[in-house]
Amino acid sequence: xDTALIFHMCRDEEWRAAAAAGVYEGSSQDRADGxxxxxxxxxxxxxxxxxxxxxxxxxxxxxxxxxxxxxxxxEPARDGVPFPHLYAGxxxxxxxxxxxxxxxxxxxxxxxxxxxxxxxx
Numbered sequence: 001x002d003t004a005l006i007f008h009m010c011r012d013e014e015w016r017a018a019a020a021a022g023v024y025e026g027s028s029q030d031r032a033d034g035x036x037x038x039x040x041x042x043x044x045x046x047x048x049x050x051x052x053x054x055x056x057x058x059x060x061x062x063x064x065x066x067x068x069x070x071x072x073x074x075e076p077a078r079d080g081v082p083f084p085h086l087y088a089g090x091x092x093x094x095x096x097x098x099x100x101x102x103x104x105x106x107x108x109x110x111x112x113x114x115x116x117x118x119x120x121x
Contacts (some may be wrong), residue, residue, distance in 0.1 A: 004040065004041060005041070005062045005063060005064060005065075005096055005114075006038040006039065006040055006062075006063055006065050006084045007038060007039050007040070007041065007044045007060055007061065007062055007063075007114070008036060008037065008038050008039075008060075008061045008063070008090075009044075009047070009048060009051075009052055009058050009059070009060055009061070009101060010024070010026075010027055010058065010059060010061065011027075011055075011057055011058060011059075012057050012058065012059050012100075013057075014027060015059050015061065015098060018090070018092060019092055021092075022091065022092050022093075023089040023090065023091055023092060024036070024061075024089060024090040024092065025089045025090075026086075026089075026090075029051075034087070035073075035085040035086055035087045036085065036086040036089075036090055037051075037083070037085060038063070038065075038072075038083065038084040038085065038086060039083060039084070040083075040084070041114040043081070043083065044060075044111065044114070045109070045111060048101070048109045048111075049108070049109075052109070053107075054103070054107050055103075056102070056103050058100075058101040058109070059098050059099065059100055059101055060098070060099050060100075060101040060111065060112070061090075061095055061097075061098050062095065062096045062097045062098075062099075063090070063094055063095055063096060064094070064096055065084060067094045068086055068088075068090075068094060071086055071087050071088035072084055072085070072086050072087075073085050073086075073087060099112050
């Protein structure tokens with residue numbers, strides 16, 4: 001599987017609460033599904049368009065999948081393509097970085113450079 005960073009989007013206030021608690025338990029949708037949804041750098045923009053279209057006040061969380069151990073599973077989702085799913089809470093110290101995920105004037109999320117120097121191996 002992809003060994004580069006994986007990504008999750010959530011509301012800024014959800015992340016702030018997780019940072020204070022030391023663990024992120026996922027969004028209401030994650031909890032309903034029984035795992036935290038992640039995407040790779042090549043999947044994240046499509047995931048945003050499908051599941052977070054037009055939502056403002058989001059942050060993008062980057063995680064090195066190697067630190068998540070066996071609780072991270074790569075499972076087929078859309079069109080049989082494997083997506084990373086975390087079957088545990090996400091420990092805040094495991095997070096590589098958190099950045100705002102603003103909407104552009106067209107209502108589409110504006111992602112930071114996920115392949116720039118120092119961001120992805």
